[in-house]
Amino acid sequence: MTDSVVVAPSDGNPVAPAGERRASDVVTPELVARLTAGIRGSGTDTNHCPFTGEVLAEFPTCSTDDVAAAYEDARAAQRAWAERSVRARAAVLLRFHDLVLRDQDELLDLIQLETGKTRLQAHEEMQAVLVVARHYGRKAPSYLRPRRHLGAVPLLTQALVLRHPKGVVGHISPWNYPFELSAGDALPAFVAGNAVVMKPDSQTALTALWGRRKLIEAGLPEDVWQIVLGEGPVVGPAVVEQGDYVSFTGSTRTGRDVAQRAAARLVGSTLELGGKNAMLVLDDADIDKAVDGAVRSCFSSAGQLCISIERLYVHAAVAEEFLGKFTERTRAMRLGTGLAYGADLGSLVSARQLEVVTRHVDEARAKGATVLTGGRPRPDVGPLFYEPTILDGVEPPMAVCTEETFGPVVSVYRFGDVEEAVDRANGTPYGLNSSVWTRNTRRGRAVAARLRTGTVNVNEGYAAAYASVAAPMGGMGQSGLGRRHGAEGIWKYTEAQTVATQRLLPLAPSSGMTDAGYAALMNKGLRAMKTLRLR
Structure with a gap:
């Protein structure tokens, strides 16, 4: 391939040479069969290459019954996955990191063919996912370890905070960053011990399916990550209405609907929405x-x-x-x-x-x-x-x-x-x-x-x-709720549980003490703890 630039007849922006490889050289029937293996659906849909408009692939699409079945399998698999140690789960992310680097050419081809990005911008998207995989692969044991806190009465009360997985996360991802906003956003959910039922945009289904297949190769149990494909108005609400937590990236208008559906069930959600x-x-x-x-x-x-x-x-x-x-x-x-x-x-x-x-x-x-x-x-x-x-x-x-x-x-x-x-x-x-x-x-x-x-x-x-x-990282105002990355990016996929242990004396009158005597004792204790600058 030459590095020369061909100037367009319109005298507008110049055009880089197209090269010899085409979509059909990359998206073969064998590749599609490998990526869609085990994916539910009785219907079919296609996506198209933005560069040319040609059909890229045909893949199965789901009904609401298929989504329910995906949740059933995910819940069964999640229990065993959560029983593994955090370090064992984190090791999957680190292996995934290396496998993606090894096989990046196939990934970059898919991202380009499904989104229309340049090669460098596809690589930047891959970089973002690998940074997240490395971060949580190294830091998840620290983020999720039990943490001791000062109890109500020093020496007498011990407080311990544990973090348990939410269960099964319902995840809806858009087309513009199909690797980062599918695999990248799911990684902290997995290492926290959750399963995921995800609906990626059909336009970029192959990239999301590639990420799933690579994570399974790294050691993730197959049923822990369920991908359901199909029409947004049909599959999307079914994903939201069965999740123990909901993660959504997309428009502000749709985000409001997602938030309302989750809130109606008293289920938490993270929303990354629009921006100007x-x-x-x-x-x-x-x-x-x-x-x-x-x-x-x-x-x-x-x-x-x-x-x-x-x-x-x-x-x-x-x-x-x-x-x-x-x-x-x-x-x-x-x-x-x-x-x-x-x-x-x-x-x-x-x-x-x-x-x-x-x-x-x-x-x-x-x-x-x-x-x-x-x-x-x-x-x-x-x-x-x-x-x-x-x-x-x-x-x-x-x-x-x-x-x-x-x-x-x-x-x-x-x-x-x-x-x-x-x-x-x-x-x-x-x-x-x-x-x-x-x-x-x-x-x-x-x-x-x-x-x-x-x-x-x-x-x-x-x-x-x-x-x-x-x-x-996240938005204020109409740009969303919640954050990805860092401690907040993994803690959102957990339930915090406080286990408080009381020793020697109860937090109540004891040993014949009157209510007034107990109140007087607590007054002295409260003043002393403030003087000692206890938090």
């Missing part, structure tokens, strides 16, 4: 680094990433320099369909996503916004390609100003001082991710603390916070 993420370029930012960061943050996975940047606030003093360089870099991005490294931007995943992106840009242009670069589909590259687009002069009520576009589109706004930038960045019901660029990291952290988002990156767009898996 902002990047702030302050007047002392390193412009070249900020431009590089903006290209990565706005256009990775063609913008189909919940934590990518859709609003770009630039200080007026550096706006001209920044926008000149940012526009030039964006215009030079190479579009590509090849199953190899070299392209900068891949395809949108569906005609629906292409319609939303086109509508947002066309409406903004019609209402007075300026397209600095991009702003058009690229059917010469593939049926769902859209050029990376920068919009200037965006104002309400343009949809692109406030609604999540979820595509390779960013709107630029100028500001005069930090107060204005923070207010405008916070002026949205979403609160998932944000970014601050400055040479003064102390200043950057101070600004970050005022942004109402679950993660903030200083001098990076989203990767620094997301990849720091010992720290929690």
Whole structure:
């Protein structure tokens, strides 16, 4: 394969060479049979390759009865799985880590063919899962160990906190990060001793099935991870309504329905929902680094990433320099369909996503916004390609100003001082991710603390916070509930149980003591414990 670049006749973004390998070379009948072995379903469905529109695979789809059967098998398998030691379960994650690295070419092919991503962006998704596997593979025994706490009365009361698995987790994952949001999100649930019944999006079913098969090869009992495929309105509610805990990543609208169904059963849930993420370029930012960061943050996975940047606030003093360089870099991005490294931007995943992106840009242009670069589909590259687009002069009520576009589109706004930038960045019901660029990291952290988002990156767009898996990641406001990663990311899949042991004396009057005498004794004890600074 050559590294040369072919410039499109439209004089738009250049096109990287497609290469010789095709979808049919990767998604063979043998591969599909291997991945779908044991998957329930009497119906059938197909998915398509965004690069070309061709059918990738046919796979079984489930009924609500199939979902119920999956839960029954998962519950039976979970009991034996939970009886294994935490270290034994964690060892499965570490073996999974090595198997994925070994067989990554097949995985990267599937991610590209199902999502339309570039090779590098597929690799970044794989990296995210392996970091999680390593983290919980090493840290789960510490997170889940019994913890002693000071009891009600020192020396007399001992409190011990145990963590038990929830049972069977109902999990619904989207199409945009099919390995990270299926296998990656399930890993802490498994190591905590749970089973999982998961409904991945049908468009990216093969990637999720590949992850399951690789985890089974690493030692996970087959019935502990059940995958059910089918129509969202049919299979999704059945998964939610039978889980002992629910994990969902997707739209805010659907997330509300999931939360209501779980709450009606008094079952907990984690929701990662939409975002309208902002990047702030302050007047002392390193412009070249900020431009590089903006290209990565706005256009990775063609913008189909919940934590990518859709609003770009630039200080007026550096706006001209920044926008000149940012526009030039964006215009030079190479579009590509090849199953190899070299392209900068891949395809949108569906005609629906292409319609939303086109509508947002066309409406903004019609209402007075300026397209600095991009702003058009690229059917010469593939049926769902859209050029990376920068919009200037965006104002309400343009949809692109406030609604999540979820595509390779960013709107630029100028500001005069930090107060204005923070207010405008916070002026949205979403609160998932944000970014601050400055040479003064102390200043950057101070600004970050005022942004109402679950993660903030200083001098990076989203990767620094997301990849720091010992720290929690999640959304505020309409961007969701709960957190993934770190202690919170595994504790959510457990029930905390306090076992308190009382010794020598009860917490009540004893040995003939009157109620008044007991109360007087406790008064002295309470004062003493405060004086001794006991917590």
